[in-house]
Amino acid sequence: MDTTPEEAAQVVALLQQGLSQRAVAAQLHLSQSAVSRVYRRFQETGAFNRRPRTGRHRCTSERDDRFIVSTSLRNRHLTGVDVQQELRRVRQVAVSEWTVRRRLKEANLTPKRPASGPKLTAGHRQARLQFAREHLDWSIAQWRSVLFTDECRVCLHGSDRRGRVYRRPGERFAQCCFAETVAYGGGSCMMWAGISLEGKTALVFVPGGGRGGGLTADRYITDILLGHVVPYAEFVGEDFVLMHDNARCHTARVSRQFLREKELRTMDWPALSPDLNPIEHLWDELKRRVRARNPVPASVDELKTALLEEWDGIPQETVKKLIRSMRNRLQAVIRARGGNTKY
Structure with a gap:
């Protein structure tokens, strides 16, 4: 023993x-x-530790180990089998895939679920980097006049894929360990909202925003810009700036013409940059609050009611923290040279 x-x-x-x-x-x-x-x-x-044992002879040399690690570092998406085959092809060394995984683990390289983000081209990276540099020195007073807006779709039986199940070997497909899915999420609703340092707008449900519906330019003007953005701009004053992304309903000719007529300034937002928009994190907070309700919503109408109640319950201090993180977000984009960030 x-x-x-x-x-x-x-x-x-x-x-x-x-x-x-x-x-x-x-x-x-x-x-x-x-x-x-x-x-x-x-x-x-004179010691309490066990004597060192010789152990089994390693079937790879130091050069083989360096090759395994460098191959994985050059392409982080290679599996243990891929590295094993590359070692056999280049160095004519035949080892098991488990040996490869042990060598990678010795170098502190373990398999994890990759972070995901939009596919960025060189143009996207350049635009993101330019935006970050131009707004890096903005003060809190300047960000105070910005209304960050976005749309979000919520499914009745949606999943954030963070759930885990404890199971024994061979129980992967046991019914007690199975996560059942519902076609099309059991129904969904699309909503719009805006946040700023001074407060947040009402949560607006887009008509026909469920399966097969969406936000058109006309709906965007009548239901959102006229009903919520224009009054909010009057509340903020002449320094008001609208932040919305490059969705088709936002960049449509009629939408741009309406904004010019109302003399509403918009922020030149880089495409494919959800990590720069603080409201994205507020959507996650809202979804977590709805999933934590007991009982959970059983219909789309109950889902809408829950979303409205939880949206009103989010404290303004949470919104302020998200907007105050803009400088950190911009710094992260600069460090990534315009690439995706942890946000």
Whole structure:
């Protein structure tokens, strides 16, 4: 029976106090042979750790190990089998995929679920980088006049894929460990909202925003711009700036013409940049609040009611923290040279 260094230290201490090996073994729930072996090892080495063992001979050399690690670092999406085959092709070394995984683990390379984000072209990266540099030195007073807006679709039986299940080997497809899905999420609704340092707008449900529907330019003007953005701009004053992304209903000719007529300034927002919009994190907070309700919504109407109640319940301090993180978001884009960030 192997003992830990702590157990070995207890064995030696008790024996030096005059206890017999049989008494020490009974007190520490060890065998008498284990106690004898620990004490003999202590007398020979003066240490509580086990002697180093030779172990099984490694089937890869140091050069093979470096090749395995460098191959994985050059392409992080390669599997253990891919690296194994590359090692066999280049260095004519045949090892198991488990050996490859152990060598990668020794280099602190373990498989994880990759972070995801929009596919960015060189033009997208350049635009994001330019936007970050231009707005990096903006003060809180300047961000105070910006209304961050966005649309979001919520499914009745949606999943954020964060759920886990505890199971034994061979129970992957057991019914108690199975996560059932519903076609098209069981129904959905699309909503729009805006946030700023001063407050947040009402949550607006887009008519026909469920399956097969969407937000058109006409609906965007009548239901959102006229009903919510224009009054909010009058509340903020002449420094008001509207932030909306490059969705078709936002960039349509009639939408741009309406904004010019109302003299509403818009922020030149880089495409494919959800990580720069703080309201995206508020959508996640809203969805978590709805999923945590007991009982959970059972119909689309109940889902809308829950969304409205939870939206009103989000404190303004949460919104302020998200908007105050704009400088950190911009710095992250600059460090990533316009690429995707953790936000």
